[in-house]
Amino acid sequence: MVNPVWLRSLIALAETGSFTRAAAALDLTQAAVSQHIRQLEGQVGPVVIRRPRLLEWTPTGEALLDHARELEAADRRLAARLVGADALSGEVTIVTPGSVGLLLYPLLLDLQQASPGLVMRHRFAPDPEVIAAVLDNRSELGITTQRSEDARLAAEPFLHEPLELIVPAAEKVRGWVDLERIGFVDHPDGISMATRLLSRRFSGNPGVRKLPVRGFSNQIGLILEPVARGFGFTVLPRYAREAFRRPEAIRVLEGTPEVVDTLWLTYRSEWPLSARARHVVSRLSEMVAAGPSRA
Structure with a gap:
């Protein structure tokens, strides 16, 4: 099972387009977000290619993003249903x-x-x-x-x-x-x-x-x-x-x-x-x- 904290960093990175802005959105350091992505890649392989002023998502990264967003939506639905x-x-x-x-x-x-x-x-x-x-x-x-x-x-x-x-x-x-x-x-x-x-x-x-x-x-x-x-x-x-x-x-x-x-x-x-x-x-x-x- 993929660590949900890593997946939150992945989503923030995709939504903001940079490690710096992702860290700010999550109230974390840039080093922490980078570490989360490295830990993800150590488990599943490359997820994002870092290019100057551009992040390019690998097929594995795209699949993980879809999965992370589905989990996030499911969590919202469950919370609404429970309370x-x-x-x-x-x-x-x-x-x-x-x-x-x-x-x-x-x-x-x-x-x-x-x-x-x-x-x-x-x-x-x-x-x-x-x-x-x-x-x-x-x-x-x-x-x-x-x-x-x-x-x-x-x-x-x-x-x-x-x-x-x-x-x-x-x-x-x-x-x-x-x-x-x-x-x-x-x-x-x-x-x-x-x-x-x-x-x-x-x-x-x-x-x-x-x-x-x-x-x-x-x-x-x-x-x-x-x-x-x-x-x-x-x-x-x-x-x-x-x-x-x-x-x-x-x-x-x-x-x-x-x-x-x-x-x-x-x-x-x-x-x-x-x-x-x-x-x-x-x-x-x-x-x-x-x-x-x-x-």
């Missing part, structure tokens, strides 16, 4: 539930557009899959609707998201009997979310499972489509409703008490987040707080 030092370059992986993902993904693209060195990898998944992805190191960041108790994971409050009762825009709802008349548009978390909200809004009701079901969708971006067409009402987190492209066709039925979920930023507790992940989390928090303008 995630560059906040504006590299891959950021994040897994989220559907509703908050509809909010965050466009913001992630805004960040990538502002810093093209970043590459955003986002995936939708329910809480158990989010936790598994972070634990298996398939994703550096996760958002969960429930705080994980696994000691290997750190969890900190990131966002708050209310549940909303959403009805067709033309519907009048004065009580439970109107919900029975309109009917329920279900989704994978529909019964759970509706039970949590409606049990507080309409005390003494016979239960969500007694409502007529008018439709079902497992696609977060499509659940409000049947509501917009007047087929029924549903209960969804706010960010899913805000992402719907036809807000004029639906209406949020305001009321109290509210049901507000905490969304948890989840990551491995045993090592620090990369600089780029910290940058993305910080900017996302700022953008969400700024509202639709993201100012």
